[in-house]
Amino acid sequence: MRVPCLFLFLARNRHGFRATFSNVRSFVAEKAHMADKCWRSPKLRIEGPRQARPQRPSPILDPLSMLTLKQRDLLHFIDDTLSTTGIAPSFDEMRDAMGLASKSGVNRLLTGLTERGFVRRIANRSRALEVVRRSFDQEPMPLPRQPVNLASTASVPLLRSGVDAVDYAAGGDIGTVDIPSALIGGGEHFVAIMPDRSMLPRGILAGDKVLFRRVGMLDEDDIGLLALRNGQLCIRSVTQEGALVRLQAADADVRTRWVEKDQVILAGVIAGIVRIYG
Template identity: 25%
Template sequence: MRPPLSPRQRQLLAFIERYIQERGFPPSYEEMRTALKVSSLNGIAEMIAALERKGYIRRQPGKSRAINLQQATTAPPDPLPPSRTCETLPILGAGTAENPLVALLRPRGLISVDSEFFALTGQAWVAALVPDDTMAQEGIRQGDVAIIEQNNQPNNGALVYGFAGEQPFLRRYVESGASFELQSSRRGIAPLRNDGKTPLAIIGIVRGILRRL
């Protein structure tokens, strides 16, 4: 197997092949320089030498336009990007703060996401539909899909998903003394407070948002 070519070497080889197919003889160095917009003939000479060294062409010393294509010289395509893996995550179903596991056990569906893009390592991961527009000021809308790392001990300021009573929420976790509250980004919407009046359960930390256009 011959060594791979640089992008410019592939470009030059493709030009030589096309030129020979159309005219029956190879291009001159000046024609190659003009076609590739190279500033000097030395640059072309270096690329020609590289093509010969890698086995794509053969030159005949002492002859003008003496470039012979080696068999199966078609310029190789750019290498394919490394394969990526997808993870299938459950989309949380209905649940309650008293029994949040029900949402995990009865998912409303599945979604595949790029594990490299979201760095799906460590904790267990789930997805959930954004339930409302309380975080619309941060560009998060009802119906978006949140990618969630399961963790019920978020850091201050984290975006979290969970349940307040029977209602799902997606809000900003803000510590308040020895307690915390869950804040919306929209004005006029009261925070959810951990004051015992409404049971709260945090499922995890939101690490990404997907949206169907």
């Protein structure tokens, strides 16, 4: 049997064995003492829970970072055009500048800018766009307020249903409603009640009495009322594309409709809203 060399050496020399064992014991005791000293040292001992690392300050966000690249480009294009010419660009100009295939793409970009408070659409005017603010740290500019004389009213035809619209388009008599005269300008006007919440993002609530001015056909993306031959009333954003008319709700969950232009028997562009609180 083979025996380790160290064991044979220690067995032959008792004094050497004792000396070796004593050296090992001293070495172990010295290391234990050093470890205990390090643990008791106030500079090296860690007491209490580990401190969390200080958080880095959040980077300053670009004021326009919430916009998509296309929305940002369109906002700059509208702002530059208004600053240069004093007139907002048309849908065709915006479509060409953004490299889009149709005007519906421009309408989606404008809707996003409007919902985020960068652009305001002015009703009853063509090319009616206004840059409200250029960054999120700016407050929206207040709407101009004009005093309205509520004492003076005028009776305006009230379209309660598609049947009323058909009768009104044919020259028949229907019911009326009193509207402040200050809201009525030139031309023929009528009122319809908003039946649902499909135009809520554009500021029209269910139950609002919406005043319309009768027109032959609406301009691009006007909010208007269309009465169809089948007796339907539609209050939508209206866009003509060839022989078809696109009826788009402001609520993205509502399906966009397309109707033939010859099915429209009555059209009106929005002129005001009458809302009763309480």
